[in-house]
Amino acid sequence: MAESLELLWGLEERLGGRPRVGGVAVVRRPWGFRVIEAGPRPLRGEGWSLYLVRAVGVDTRRAAxxxxxxxGGRGASYAGLKDACAVKYQYISVKTGPAGAPGRVRDPEGRLEAWLVGRGRVAPGLHSGNFFRLTVEHPDPAGLCSAFRGLRWVPGYFGPQRFGVERPNTHYMGLLASQGLWGSLLRxxxxxxxxxxxxxxxxYEAAAWRRAREAASPWAAAGKAWWLDFALQALRAYxxxxxxxxxxxxxxxxxYAEHWVRVRCPGGTVLRAPAARLPGGYHLRSGSAWSRLVRSVAEEEGLTGALASWGRRVFRPLAYPVCTAWCRPSRGSAEVVLALPPGAYATVALWExxxxxxxxxxxxxxxxxxEVNR
Incomplete structure (x- = not known):
């Protein structure tokens, strides 16, 4: 089953080949998976209040x-998305206006607590990386820690969270949307x-169904919905x-690197990483080794048409440097701390x-x- 899921997400090969330690590891969420966003680099913005938010059981959009x-804000902004099923600390800006904002708030249902830490607006692209603290159950915690201490590079894969873990179908929805199969998409x-x-x-699913029903047409489900672009980009990630x-x-x-990019570690250290463009129409014309690879995969998947539709050239590291890897074994589990640049997935680091x-x-x-205070 695990191998089938990995193939579904496109995770077929580790940078280091076979896993470095035997046995199977598991992380129990949300309490075994903690993510702490590194200090923000906010933009100046009139009326924006900056909060440090602790949330459990809600994704970043909902937390915002x-x-x-x-x-009592009129809008919110954040630097990066975090997994809903995790204990997460991240910075969210709220447009509060000249009246200011309360210093501390808490959701009555216990899902979120937030503290006012400054002014300014965080936004995508201003991410400074993440610290992850993971409780990893494993039959050989000492061996697992030895493997983590030697970890220097993490594959640049998009992790399962990008496609869905409980519901691993976001890129399939993108496939259906790219082919205009709106009835199949609704089903x-x-x-x-x-x-x-x-x-x-x-x-968002209920809203799409409601629009389609009211218009008596499956095409009405799309509109200008944010989730549609999210699904198409998941297909690109696959x-x-x-x-x-x-x-x-x-x-x-x-x-296969088309460029070397600078990536920022939590704490501010800047490192270089080999990178390549996300799949796009330019790969149909380019003769680079990466382009030939992308074309062969797109042809095999029957997605050459979808490939041609992506025009924006975005570079992503093929491998990320590991900024910090710390591990302490105990009976039956290990406490793992990872510091990774923006865009790197802790789940992929574990899988490596x-x-x-x-x-x-x-x-x-x-x-x-x-339980948010647990």
Whole structure:
């Protein structure tokens, strides 16, 4: 089952080949997965208040909406998305206006708590990386820690969170949308997956169904919905993962680099990483080794048409440097601390060194009232 999920996400090859330590590791969410966003680099902005937010059981978009409602704000902004099923600390800016904002707020249902830490607006592109603190269950904690201490590079794959863990279909929705199969897309949105603890349709899915029903047309489900672009970009991410897997299988990813980019570690250190453009129409014309790889994957997947539709040239590292890797073994588990640049996934770092129990990871225990302070 784990291998099937990895293939579904395009995770086929590790940078270092076989896992460095035997046995299967599992992380119990949300309490075993903590992420702390590094100090922000806010923009100046009239009337923007900056909060440090602790949230459990809600994704970043929902946390931003909750915070804006609690402080009476007229909008919110953040530097990066975080997994809903995690204990996360991140910075969110709220447009509060000249009247100011309260110094501390808490969601009555216990999902979110926030502290006012300054002024200014954080936004995508102003991310300074993340610290991850993971409780990893494993039969050989000492061996696992030894493997982590030697970790220097993390594959540049998009992690499972980009496609869905309980519901691993975001890129499939992008495929259906790219082919204009709106009826099939609505049916996919209505389906429930076995690992989903949530029952019933989610917010954006219910809204899409309502628009389609009111207009008596499946095409009405799209509109200008944010989730549509999110799904299409997930399809692009899947193609990137497939191409990167082939590059790693060839013996090294640096030979496929189209550029070297600067990445920022939490704390401010800037390092260089080999990078390549996300799949796009330019790869149909370019003769680079990476372009040939992308074309072959797109042809194999029947996605040459979708490839041609992406025009924006975005570079992503083929591998990320590990800024910090610390590990302490205990009985039956290990406490792992990772500091990674923006865009790197802690789940991919785990997968690089050990076989990972994705089903155990997918079993998210939703917090109950008051558990945000646990």
């Amino acid at each position: 909406r909750l915070l804006a409602g609690l402080v 996919e949105m209505a389906s429930r997956y076995p690992l989903e603890w949530r029952r019933g349709l989610g917010g 193609l990137f993962n497939r191409a990167l897997s082939r590059a790693a299988r060839s013996g090294g990813v640096q030979g 060194v050990v076989e990972f129990d994705w089903l155990g990871y997918a079993e998210c225990s939703p917090p109950v009232d008051g």
